[in-house]
Amino acid sequence: MAKFIKKEKGDTPGISTASLPDIVFMILMFFMVSTSMRQTDRKVKVSVPAASEIAKLERKDLASYIFIGEPTSQYAAQFGTDSRIQLNDSFRTVDDIRDFIASERENLSEADRPFMTVSIKADKDTRMGIITDVKQELRRCSALKIMYGARKVN
């Protein structure tokens, strides 16, 4: 009859880890879906200004980015500390914007081209001079939809 005698030890059973893979998988799936990998290396310091009347960019895939700011410390020796423009992966000048916009436009499908948005991510200490130049160049390339990058604050 020993079979039916319960072990009366005071041990609390350990937490079952059988569901751990499921949980990890779930988190993994979440990160895989929500992730957007950074395509470019930032070579300029950008801390965008704050604003309250913020709109979200509806279609991220239609956006092209222009970064404007001081070169980061590792490039400061080479490029100085004056505000520079970064397109894709390298420092560029205002004259290169035309080619940049043209190539970005090429990458979009015919139907999406009118909705292309240029997102200007400029550091908050940048002077407007360089941004005005960029804006004028964008007008010349007729890339008129722009967005000034900003972060939400109430």
Next chain:
Amino acid sequence: MADISFLMLIFFLMVTTMDKEEGLSRRLPPLPAEDQKVEDQKVNRRNIIQVKINASDRLFAGNEMMDVSQLKDKIKEFLTNPTDDPNLPEKEMKDIPGFGTYPVSKGVISLQNDRGTTYSKYIEVQNELIRAVNEIRDEFALQNYGKKYAKLDEDRQEIVRKAVPQNISEAEPKDVKKQ
């Protein structure tokens, strides 16, 4: 199994960037064609307000120096013109499909900045201008539909946008003199 998924989890945790794409959406004016005369840009004096930011980040609106906190109310007064002041913009009765006629303000805000203005100040002022327009839109929406602008459906938002247009002109670059 759990190890591999852990490894992948760590990988995705590291590479993920969750920066949201947000900002102030604007539309630049197209460049005038070279043969086009400038005469059609002539706007009645009372219909335009000059908002200038100079190189030392001082703000002038309608030739008055002011703080950014005062700007929104100034712009709201300019755009709504509640007392039909002859110095403030005129209104034009416009027929808005789906709503009827509504006196739409002809006011235009002209934003000018110096090359030395800082970007953060510029965005701050832009933000105030947009806030003024958004508040007027909200008021209009509340009055007519009992809801805020953002809560309306697409068609009604369109009507509100027509009734309260966002006429902010980022003027041709001009150096604002120190005043």
